Amino acid sequence: MNVLLCMISAQIEDLINIKSRANITENQVEALKKEGEVKRVAFSASLLTSGSATLGPYNTNVPLVFRHVTTNIANAYNPNTGFFTAPLRGVYHFEFCVGAHGHPSHASAAALVKNGAHILVAYEHQVNGFGSSGKGVTLLLETGDVVFLRQWSNTRIFDDSSRHTTFSGHLIFTM
Structure with a gap:
Protein backbone atom coordinates (compact mmCIF):
# COMPACT_ATOMS: atom_id res chain seq x y z
CA MET A 1 0.00 0.00 0.00
CA ASN A 2 2.90 2.36 0.75
CA VAL A 3 4.33 1.80 -2.72
CA LEU A 4 0.99 2.65 -4.30
CA LEU A 5 0.68 5.81 -2.20
CA CYS A 6 4.22 6.86 -3.20
CA MET A 7 3.39 6.34 -6.89
CA ILE A 8 0.14 8.34 -6.62
CA SER A 9 1.95 11.10 -4.72
CA ALA A 10 4.67 11.24 -7.40
CA GLN A 11 2.05 11.40 -10.16
CA ILE A 12 0.24 14.23 -8.38
CA GLU A 13 3.52 16.11 -8.06
CA ASP A 14 4.20 15.55 -11.79
CA LEU A 15 0.73 16.83 -12.68
CA ILE A 16 1.25 19.95 -10.55
CA ASN A 17 4.59 20.61 -12.31
CA ILE A 18 3.04 20.07 -15.75
CA LYS A 19 0.14 22.40 -14.92
CA SER A 20 2.58 25.04 -13.65
CA ARG A 21 4.66 24.83 -16.86
CA ALA A 22 1.48 25.00 -18.97
CA ASN A 23 0.39 28.19 -17.15
CA ILE A 24 3.81 29.75 -17.73
CA THR A 25 3.68 28.82 -21.43
CA GLU A 26 0.15 30.20 -21.75
CA ASN A 27 1.25 33.50 -20.18
CA GLN A 28 4.23 33.70 -22.55
CA VAL A 29 1.97 33.08 -25.57
CA GLU A 30 -0.41 35.85 -24.44
CA ALA A 31 2.52 38.25 -23.93
CA LEU A 32 3.81 37.49 -27.44
CA LYS A 33 0.33 38.08 -28.90
CA LYS A 34 0.10 41.48 -27.19
CA GLU A 35 3.63 42.39 -28.29
CA GLY A 36 2.74 41.48 -31.88
CA GLU A 37 -0.39 43.65 -31.78
CA VAL A 38 1.55 46.68 -30.60
CA LYS A 39 3.96 46.31 -33.51
CA ARG A 40 1.19 46.48 -36.10
CA VAL A 41 1.08 50.09 -37.27
CA ALA A 42 -0.29 51.23 -40.64
CA PHE A 43 -2.49 53.99 -42.01
CA SER A 44 -3.74 55.23 -45.35
CA ALA A 45 -5.88 58.30 -45.95
CA SER A 46 -6.99 60.67 -48.68
CA LEU A 47 -7.68 64.37 -48.43
CA LEU A 48 -11.47 64.63 -48.78
CA THR A 49 -14.28 62.55 -47.31
CA SER A 50 -16.57 63.44 -50.26
CA GLY A 51 -16.96 65.78 -53.21
CA SER A 52 -14.12 67.52 -54.99
CA ALA A 53 -12.07 70.57 -54.13
CA THR A 54 -8.92 72.46 -54.92
CA LEU A 55 -7.13 73.71 -51.81
CA GLY A 56 -5.13 76.90 -52.13
CA PRO A 57 -3.31 78.86 -53.08
CA TYR A 58 -2.52 80.10 -49.59
CA ASN A 59 0.00 82.81 -48.70
CA THR A 60 1.72 80.53 -46.16
CA ASN A 61 2.53 76.83 -45.73
CA VAL A 62 -0.53 74.94 -44.46
CA PRO A 63 -0.69 71.51 -42.77
CA LEU A 64 -2.78 69.04 -44.79
CA VAL A 65 -5.45 67.08 -42.94
CA PHE A 66 -6.38 63.81 -44.64
CA ARG A 67 -9.96 63.16 -43.52
CA HIS A 68 -10.94 60.03 -45.49
CA VAL A 69 -9.19 57.26 -43.54
CA THR A 70 -9.05 53.90 -45.29
CA THR A 71 -6.84 52.13 -42.75
CA ASN A 72 -5.64 53.21 -39.31
CA ILE A 73 -4.20 50.21 -37.48
CA ALA A 74 -2.96 51.28 -34.02
CA ASN A 75 -4.74 54.66 -34.46
CA ALA A 76 -1.42 56.46 -34.86
CA TYR A 77 -2.82 58.76 -37.58
CA ASN A 78 -5.15 61.54 -36.38
CA PRO A 79 -7.69 62.59 -39.07
CA ASN A 80 -8.51 65.77 -37.11
CA THR A 81 -4.95 67.14 -37.14
CA GLY A 82 -3.31 65.27 -40.05
CA PHE A 83 -0.53 64.13 -37.73
CA PHE A 84 0.95 60.65 -37.55
CA THR A 85 2.48 60.05 -34.11
CA ALA A 86 4.87 57.10 -33.82
CA PRO A 87 3.57 54.75 -31.12
CA LEU A 88 6.98 53.08 -30.75
CA ARG A 89 10.59 53.36 -31.87
CA GLY A 90 11.15 51.83 -35.27
CA VAL A 91 11.68 52.18 -39.00
CA TYR A 92 8.60 53.49 -40.83
CA HIS A 93 7.87 53.96 -44.53
CA PHE A 94 5.70 56.84 -45.76
CA GLU A 95 4.28 57.56 -49.20
CA PHE A 96 2.20 60.45 -50.44
CA CYS A 97 0.74 61.68 -53.68
CA VAL A 98 -0.44 65.19 -54.51
CA GLY A 99 -2.96 65.80 -57.30
CA ALA A 100 -3.72 69.04 -59.11
CA HIS A 101 -5.51 70.44 -62.11
CA GLY A 102 -3.03 72.41 -64.16
CA HIS A 103 -2.83 76.15 -63.61
CA PRO A 104 -0.59 78.68 -65.36
CA SER A 105 0.62 80.37 -62.17
CA HIS A 106 0.30 77.78 -59.40
CA ALA A 107 2.07 74.45 -59.04
CA SER A 108 1.02 71.73 -56.63
CA ALA A 109 3.42 70.85 -53.84
CA ALA A 110 3.46 69.24 -50.42
CA ALA A 111 6.36 68.55 -48.09
CA LEU A 112 6.72 65.67 -45.65
CA VAL A 113 7.65 67.06 -42.24
CA LYS A 114 9.13 65.20 -39.25
CA ASN A 115 9.00 66.99 -35.88
CA GLY A 116 8.80 70.35 -37.68
CA ALA A 117 11.77 69.64 -40.00
CA HIS A 118 11.33 69.46 -43.79
CA ILE A 119 12.27 65.99 -45.11
CA LEU A 120 11.25 66.03 -48.80
CA VAL A 121 8.73 67.48 -51.23
CA ALA A 122 6.48 66.27 -54.04
CA TYR A 123 6.17 69.02 -56.66
CA GLU A 124 4.30 69.23 -59.98
CA HIS A 125 3.66 72.21 -62.22
CA GLN A 126 1.86 71.96 -65.49
CA VAL A 127 -0.08 74.71 -67.16
CA ASN A 128 -3.22 72.70 -67.94
CA GLY A 129 -4.71 69.23 -67.55
CA PHE A 130 -4.37 66.94 -64.60
CA GLY A 131 -1.02 66.21 -62.97
CA SER A 132 0.26 64.55 -59.85
CA SER A 133 3.47 64.00 -57.97
CA GLY A 134 4.37 61.42 -55.37
CA LYS A 135 7.21 60.56 -53.03
CA GLY A 136 8.19 57.94 -50.52
CA VAL A 137 10.70 57.84 -47.70
CA THR A 138 11.82 55.48 -44.95
CA LEU A 139 12.55 57.09 -41.57
CA LEU A 140 13.78 56.00 -38.16
CA LEU A 141 11.27 57.40 -35.66
CA GLU A 142 11.38 57.57 -31.90
CA THR A 143 8.23 57.04 -29.83
CA GLY A 144 6.21 60.27 -30.04
CA ASP A 145 7.81 61.62 -33.23
CA VAL A 146 5.28 63.42 -35.44
CA VAL A 147 5.10 63.19 -39.23
CA PHE A 148 2.68 65.17 -41.41
CA LEU A 149 2.32 66.82 -44.81
CA ARG A 150 2.45 70.56 -45.36
CA GLN A 151 1.08 72.26 -48.47
CA TRP A 152 3.56 74.81 -49.78
CA SER A 153 2.49 78.42 -49.99
CA ASN A 154 1.18 79.68 -53.34
CA THR A 155 0.32 76.13 -54.53
CA ARG A 156 -2.93 74.30 -55.30
CA ILE A 157 -3.86 70.72 -54.38
CA PHE A 158 -6.80 68.82 -55.86
CA ASP A 159 -8.75 65.83 -54.60
CA ASP A 160 -12.07 64.17 -55.35
CA SER A 161 -13.81 60.81 -54.92
CA SER A 162 -11.05 59.16 -57.01
CA ARG A 163 -8.62 59.90 -54.13
CA HIS A 164 -5.85 61.70 -56.05
CA THR A 165 -4.19 63.13 -52.94
CA THR A 166 -3.14 60.50 -50.39
CA PHE A 167 -0.89 59.94 -47.39
CA SER A 168 0.11 56.48 -46.12
CA MET A 175 14.30 49.01 -33.09
Missing part, protein backbone atom coordinates in the same frame (compact mmCIF):
# COMPACT_ATOMS: atom_id res chain seq x y z
CA GLY A 169 2.61 54.97 -43.75
CA HIS A 170 3.47 51.78 -41.92
CA LEU A 171 5.95 50.35 -39.46
CA ILE A 172 8.53 48.13 -41.16
CA PHE A 173 10.21 46.91 -37.98
CA THR A 174 10.88 48.02 -34.40
